[in-house]
Amino acid sequence: MRIAIDAMGGDYAPDEIVAGAVEAINQLDKDDELLLVGPQELIQAKLDGLGFKKGPLTVVDAPDVIGMDESPVDSLRSKPKSSIAVMAKLAKHGQADAVISAGNTGACVAAFQMRMRTLPGVNRPGIAVVFPMSAGPVTICDVGANIACKPINLYQYGLMSSVYAKAILGIARPRVGLMSIGQEDAKGNEVVKRTRELLRSDPRMDFIGNIEGRDIFRGVCDVVVCEGFVGNVILKLTEGAVDGLFRAIKQELMQEKARLALKFKPIIMRVYQKHDYNEYGGAPLLGINGTALICHGSSKSRTIRNAVFAAKKCHTQRINDKITECLSEARVRTSDA
Amino acid sequence: MRIAIDAMGGDYAPDEIVAGAVEAINQLDKDDELLLVGPQELIQAKLDGLGFKKGPLTVVDAPDVIGMDESPVDSLRSKPKSSIAVMAKLAKHGQADAVISAGNTGACVAAFQMRMRTLPGVNRPGIAVVFPMSAGPVTICDVGANIACKPINLYQYGLMSSVYAKAILGIARPRVGLMSIGQEDAKGNEVVKRTRELLRSDPRMDFIGNIEGRDIFRGVCDVVVCEGFVGNVILKLTEGAVDGLFRAIKQELMQEKARLALKFKPIIMRVYQKHDYNEYGGAPLLGINGTALICHGSSKSRTIRNAVFAAKKCHTQRINDKITECLSEARVRTSDA
Structure with missing residues (x-):
């Protein structure tokens, strides 16, 4: 699976995020790939600094950065090339199976909901x-x-x-x-x-x-x-x-x-x-049509590494299929409540 | 001042409440009086058990008890002779200057608000x-x-x-x-x-x-x-x-x-x-026309003793006069919000 990581999200970005991605690489399965989303040159320099040479990791350029305290809607509108917006688009177009961010929670929720949409039967996703x-x-x-x-x-x-x-x-x-x-x-x-x-x-x-x-x-x-x-x-x-x-x-x-x-x-x-x-890596945005993990703003490399495995587990456990199945059998529907 | 105490309120009532009242007595001012509100015989027996002989403390009979988990409105309606209802009436008729309870918070708020009313300009009291x-x-x-x-x-x-x-x-x-x-x-x-x-x-x-x-x-x-x-x-x-x-x-x-x-x-x-x-004795119900302290359900004698002094301090500090004055000068009124 392809897992996109917001290299610019969180208080310790990009250093800790890039380090977390590199730490996760050795424990991936054969077909897994990580996408580090952020300003190309900066992220590449951080990878070089860590001595990263080769592995299933690609940098996806996203020159803009959404700050932790920016208004979600305004920032997404004015920064379509931010890491969060780019990740959401990757997921929308099937270029990423999971997205992980320790950045602006409101912007993540807004972007993921807008691009990835909710699962059938889900009214609103929840963290x-x-x-x-x-x-x-x-x-x-x-x-x-x-x-x-x-x-x-x-x-x-x-x-x-x-x-x-x-x-x-x-x-x-x-x-x-x-x-x-x-x-x-x-x-x-x-x-x-x-x-x-x-x-x-x-x-x-x-x-x-x-x-x-x-x-x-x-x-x-x-x-x-x-x-x-x-x-x-x-x-x-x-x-x-x-x-x-x-x-x-x-x-x-x-x-x-x-x-x-x-x-x-x-x-x-x-x-x-x-x-x-x-230990749990991040909080899943449940109800979204895809796998999205929102990490704590103060995430360190270990959190990001764990988030990668949490995303893999959500995926292999087919959480979304199970949610869809569960909701389709629910007697309570939108019209009732 | 006369301070009414709900002898039946809280997880450790009546023992700890009665003990707290007795502890407070020696430190009252000359004109102070405590009213212990609860089933007359039971409370008197508890006072006897503590060796209490004489002091500015009167038992006010209130044979009914409102449980901690009862519905506030229903219980007040069905138990007009409960300690909480009786205390509220004492305050309403000027027979108590302050009320203290570690009992059912919802019932306290409802009874005090209904009987004592709010201060001029106050929309809703708050704890x-x-x-x-x-x-x-x-x-x-x-x-x-x-x-x-x-x-x-x-x-x-x-x-x-x-x-x-x-x-x-x-x-x-x-x-x-x-x-x-x-x-x-x-x-x-x-x-x-x-x-x-x-x-x-x-x-x-x-x-x-x-x-x-x-x-x-x-x-x-x-x-x-x-x-x-x-x-x-x-x-x-x-x-x-x-x-x-x-x-x-x-x-x-x-x-x-x-x-x-x-x-x-x-x-x-x-x-x-x-x-x-x-140490703080209890939480004041701010905005009520009188002095009402709501104590933690697990109050021990020390809490009640401290609540007595907190009530005295609210009274001597003329909290309610200051609140009324402050609100009368507020530019924001009910109609604006």
Whole structure:
């Protein structure tokens, strides 16, 4: 398969991205090929700098760059030769089987949705992030692709994430929770209440009902459904809370003996490793007609390398066929919700 | 002043609540009085059990109890003699200057709003929770009183929380952040975008613009404005993340030498203490015509004792006068938003 990588996406682009691509090369299958998308000369120079000589890797020229903070729609319009726009076109024309970017999330979602289109039956794609937890991975969808969710969108996120959790994470029967502000049925806004009915009406889903913010860390479910605004806050808040807490612990340790801080370091490292989102490579944009992985803005080479294998797994596991099949059998259709 | 306490509210009621009231008594001012609201005989027996003999504390009979998970509206209708309903009536008739409950939040908000009414100019009250952070306390409003916020509500939460942070937390010029999914102006849903305009239009506010989930832990602002659904997720998620992380660290420590775990314990305790929400006693329901503090469901006696002093401080600092004054000078009125 051909996997296109946005060489200019993310806080550490292009160095870490190019390095990640080179790291991935040795572990590709025979027919695989990587396309590094970015300003030709710059990317070639980075490859030369890494001593890269030969392998199934081609640079695809994309002279423009979309910044992390640019308006998605405006930037795509004014920069048709940006790496994100070029990748989306490669996918559209069958020149790439998967796209990977750690760049501007909004621009990625807009470009991929516009060019690659959605799978049959899918109303809106959603970004599914996997939280690595002690009790097992938790898939949260959506975390920012869709900030004006309708009940049908949320219902489909539940279905698609379940397919993903089953095929990719190996969870036989994923338990689905609906993010709300209390576990009782009466809790939540109108969209949540209507979504609950849809989720409950589908016997194929192991729907456990409403969950609350704290439940994500309690191993009560494998899939969390929420609208993109809430999911994005959850994603960034969790990151901030973990960082903040480790910093607070470190501060306290520094006031103790330095020797104690040293002893504590490997323990923190082990906790970090067990909760390391980099392992999953990136978050799939579920519902898109193709394979698209959106990586964290602070992705390092390891994240990109893992994203390449995540893309391969999505492809070999035929995630999209399974999603299409699952949605075609859904009794709830757009007209109902 | 007379402070009514819901003796039956919270996971550890009535024992911890009654104990908290008794603890508070010795530190009251001369004219203060506590009203413990709950089933007369039960509460009296608990007081006897604590060896309580004499003091400015009266039991007000309220034979019904609203469970933590009951529907707010239904339970208030079917249980007019519940502690929450009775407290609201005491406040309405001037028999209580403040009300404190660790019980069903929805029922508290509904009862207090219905009986005590809002302050002049306030559209909807909001619950403001103080997050104790290393960089200083952060006040987040709303965390669950209003899950269908209009821009005018969010704008008023910004104003009211600023008044609160100034008067109670001693922050001279509170910096206000608006919770969104990216710092750029273009980010966020329609309500967020319109709210940003309102907040920006008020020169009395130190509005710093959009913030993201992670910023709460970075000391970038003193007040966070968000709608109740998002705020409630933030509140419970943070709690869950901190608990989950401490549990993960503990697990790792247990696999090391027990001696190391022992050495680490005081450090964790110090981190806990610095981030202990119990210190603030409870979350004020800002905008209500009276003083209402809503405490965490898992409140212990210390929380209740601190809530009594928080109520006194709100009262002596004339928070409500300041809010009314601030809103009367606001150029943005209901009709504009």
